[in-house]
Amino acid sequence: MSKKTMKAVVYKHTGTVALEERPLPGLMDSRDAVIKVTLTTICSSDIHIKHGAVPRAIPGTILGHEFVGIVDQVGNDVKRFKPGDRVAVNVETFCGECFFCKRGYVNNCTDEHGGWALGCRIDGGQAEYVRVPFADNGITHIPDDVTDEDALFTGDILSTGYWGASLAEIKPADTVAVIGAGPTGLCTLMCAGLYGPARVIAIDISDERLELAKKQGLADIILNPLKQDVVQEVLRLTEGRGADAVLEAAGGKDTFQTAWKIARPNAVVCVVAMYEEAQVIPLPDMYGKNLVFKTGGVDASCCGEIMELIRAGRLNTSCLITHRTTLEHIMEAYDIFENKKDHVIKYAVNIE
Template identity: 55%
Template sequence: MLACTYLGPGRIELREKPKPELLDPRDALVRVTLGSICTSDLHIKHGSVPRAVPGVTVGHEMVGVVETIGSAVSTVRPGDRVTVNVETFCGECFFCRHGYVNNCTDPQGGWALGCRIDGGQAEYVRVPHADQGLNRIPEGVSDEQALFVGDILATGFWAARISEITEEDTVLILGAGPTGICTLLCVRLRHPKRIIVCEASPERRRFVREHCPEVLVTDPAACREFVAAHSDHGGADRVVEVAGGEDTFRMAWMCARPNAIVTAVALYDRPQTLPLPEMYGKNLTFKTGGVDGCDCAELLRLIGAGLLDTTPLITHRFPLSRIGAAYELFEHRRDGVIKVAIRADE
């Protein structure tokens, strides 16, 4: 089968690999129908993810059809259309039982697919702990509608949930890339008083204005003053940092009002500084870490009910055979690229 393979820093190639086989009774084999390129895949390509194993098939954002299941799998069966969770998790350890599935203690737990074990930018993918990692796609929900459920939409939903947003809040979202827009869509479900999005790219600011006209939009140069002028207490009540830029972590806490919640879900390329003397007296609460993707069934329900739609994020589509060109396009963000979908069954 064809598989997009990480060969070491700076090198990703489409290679021929054997079709995966079940290795554990809890595994399922999924025929991938649609996948996408995530910014995390670029981090792997650039050598910024030390855990990434050379030779691994990349890709952790995909949907497909169950082909075979292990003897211990009970929640899906061959022929089911499914989303694949970015995280593999056992569902039994301390962290899983408390909903912190990103911290699963199983050897293959956490972000394994497309990083430590073969992922889904391929024709087939083996999914460990399939009872937890796969969710059946409801009738009437297309592959494109479900594509982002297992990763960036789960990230946005989790970020909105842990930010404790109320209807009185002004929420600032830093970043309007794919994960930032998914976060915006999930924040809207909580009906805050106002939402402000800060984004450097003119194309992405235009995208937000077109699809979410009620949302206020600013750029990084004006962000601090803009937020102060459009909030009730001198700063945002909730800040969600999704950009992961050079100075966006600092911007996040500086734009927050005293006693605000700052949620950082961005993946940074380098360490960030927490300058406690500068922020003394702001009494901020910080929440941070990787996504706990345990809300996929609820996300599919919301999509089926017409309350979430991420299909406008898909701005470019490629067959798997042209994934090299797709990476080139996505990496250099030409023509205002938001998200690239990879059709694996063409």
């Protein structure tokens, strides 16, 4: 690298992010890799950080945790990658050796920089270059026949949908309900379909996003709570029982309550969403439903499997990319994405 600075999106403080010049990153540990970012995107979690809803986020950090690129440098202890490799980067960094990592709970890695650190507590990938700790664990090879856009969501929202669908214990012939048809909800719908449910119900307040889910074959039935009584409709569709598995990917004011109400007794309710406000579990109201709740940050440890499913055509996120721009214009993209303008689902931000 001949130059010494790069453009990067920085979380300044609550309410403010800005495109700035920052120093180029370098290796800080023998297990690090430096990645030349080729394509990045904006995530709802970036908006949560901007709003001050992620207490662990550190002002002054470069945002971005969903991106792909080319390996530029590797530390001496990086064994699986070399300069020139095309890679997708995991939302989480994890040591692979602690109690939680050995059990697959990589979001809870006990290393100082473990769990969701990139773009939150350490500099992330809305930049020209990024340092990735524990590179052998945190990056995934992109096959030659998979494009950058195909692979862009591997490390975050696809991992979130994949993780949520696995937690929900979906069985063949189940009725599955997914609340939220935004980017994460659409990925959750895709991944729920891998388990062979008989019927998938998508629930959202946007008819446009619901129609996209149905048109893409991700949902069999679409429900809008602004127009229908969702609880009664799900009960009607399931002979009064409720859904066999419910995945909550919206994080709205009332969506958690909807989730447990539409679940049948003994169902799994999996909370995929990140909330900006505390939620209430009304135990007396749900007494006797014997529900199992599963929640937490994504354990994004299956990126290799996800990449193979992308390569095989089993997971196709092309419908999510509605907008494209460059890093130079990313602040305009933030405004459009945060305020849901111009029918936006996701941006592909090219790093020139």
